[in-house]
Amino acid sequence: MLIEFSVSNFRSFRDKQTFSMVAAPRLKKRGNVFKPDVKGEKLPDLLKVAAIYGPNASGKSNLIKALNIVRKIVYREPSSQFNPFPVAPFRFDPELADQPSCIELHFIFAGLRYQFELGLTEQRIVHERLLMFPQGKETLLYERRHLSTGDHYTFGEQLEGGDDLHKLWQKATSPQVLFLAQAAANSSEKLKQLTPPLTWLQSGFLVIDGKGLENLKHYSQQQVEKFPAFSEGLAAFLQEVDVPIANIRTDKISISSASLELIDTKNIKSKTLLTHWTELGEAEFNFEEESEGTKNLIGFWSAWDFHALAKRISPSVGALIVDELDTSLHPEIVVSLVEKHINAASPAQLIFTTHNTHLMDSKLLRRDQFWLTERDANGATQLRSIHDFAGRESEDLEKRYYEGRYRSLPFIRRG
Structure with a gap:
């Protein structure tokens, strides 16, 4: 399950912005949250659903793109051909032009909490770090940093495999491949520490864009x-x-008999x-x-x-992330889909971007389930929850949104 996701220096994101699925305490609609199953650690409840709103070009889709990059990178294999990563730094700040785009994921899989950090440019991975939290205790598995002298690794004392195998994994890892993925690929046996987080990064969430x-x-x-x-x-x-x-x-599709000789019927x-x-x-x-x-x-x-x-x-698998869930769909259908997800017996997460404010009026979601994006004066995306704004739980969210109480509205010049 996804706990938090952060991104910085990526497209419209300049400074680190964090999207969280951690539920706020003392809000009603308890059916909208679930208790994460983590061994030896008591964590806050997590949200089943989160909706992300904001004007066009405010950064909603860029947030989804950043998540999708992680899914694509974990499947990369060594190749003799250069294939640039689909990242771009924040363009309005020249000081960030040569700096990596950074992505950080906090998640739960198979009863353990993990933290995965990734920094990359178009050319290569420059930073990669994986932490796990057995019984809530922070434990470094490995860290990889690209310096002027090459890639430097720090291996946690408890990392499986031993020194010889660590050196083999390190040597086999190319600039455009994750050390985590390469270690799993170069092991004859299933790794107990590294395979679970890799599995979640590969299949723990599904991203749907256009x-x-x-x-x-x-x-x-x-x-x-x-x-x-x-x-x-x-x-x-x-x-x-x-x-x-x-x-x-x-x-x-019917094909004339004269054409059958010219095509592969398979x-x-x-x-x-x-x-x-x-x-x-x-x-x-x-x-x-x-x-x-x-x-x-x-x-x-x-x-x-x-x-x-x-x-x-x-129950540990199944975060569905959709860019523009309301594309060509009636608002009531969107509400129905969200309601079906909330009422499902098993805990899972649905995260989506939308312009459909009908959800704000449906009384279906809580204040902490609505997220907003907007661009500041520097052109950088700012990300916040409606729960960050002062207000009552029972207030009319849609009305206040259109009144500009939460900002994140397009400024339209007329006349």
């Missing part, structure tokens, strides 16, 4: 073709959000067909004929279904 949603639309159509149960679940999901689809199936594509029902009867539509909202829901279902499966398999 490009990711397009990929999920294709993935959902593939799953419909392969698994009838997936098709049935998707149809039921769409019906629950008032999209009247009775059945979803695939059909091979790669013949399929089309996805959706059966809509009305009081007049049923009609079948091609996926491409559907509205953008329906297409987005079909793509989102893949992540939602995976998220639900992860929650059933392990």
Whole structure:
């Protein structure tokens, strides 16, 4: 589970800004929080849901991008070809031009709390550190820093493997690969200390942005073709959000016999067909004929279904992070999705950016579940929770937001 996430010197983020899923004490709606399962350590409750608001170009998507970078980096393998990291420093401060973008994650996995720090430029990883907290005691596993003389490592006294293996891992780690990932790849046996945090960084959270949603639309159509149960679940999901689809199936695209000799029949594509029902009867539509909202829901279902499966398999897995959850979706559908997540039996987390202030008026979320981004006079993103502002728990959040009490509104020049 995600506890906190910090980012600095990345795109619109200048100074360190921290997004937290730690629940504020003494607020109502206790069903919106859960107690983290950590061995020998008592931690505050964590939030199931957090919504991030702010004007266009205020940094919401940059926060999601920073998280997604971590997921991409943990899968990198040594390569002879240079592949720049998708990072960029804060451009309005010349002193930061040559400094690394920094990302820090605090999370819980398999009953242990971890802290992972990463600093990187386009060219290489310049800082990497991993801490664990058995029984709440801070324990360094390793630290890697790139200096003018090369990479320097500090290994914790309790780090598994021994000196010879540590040197092997160190030697095998290239500038664009995490030491954590390389150590796991160069070990014949599963590492007890390093494998769990690596597993969480690889699969403990799923990020959906614009490009990711397009990929999920294709993935959902593939799953419909392969698994009838997936098709049935998707149809039921769409019906629950008032999209009247009775059945979803695939059909091979017909190709003339004259063309069969010219193509590889193994790669013949399929089309996805959706059966809509009305009081007049049923009609079948091609996926491409559907509205953008329906297409987005079909793509989102893949992540939602995976998220639900992860929650059933392990309560430690399953943070779903979505950029612009409300894209082409009616506000009531967004409220319904959030409500379903909160009422799920297993603890899990949903984090999303949105412009849909209907959630503020739904009485569904608490003050500490609303986060705001805005740019300051220097063009840098500032990140804060509505709970940081003075106010009553029962106040009209949507009204106060539009009154500018929490700031984070676009300044529109008229006339």
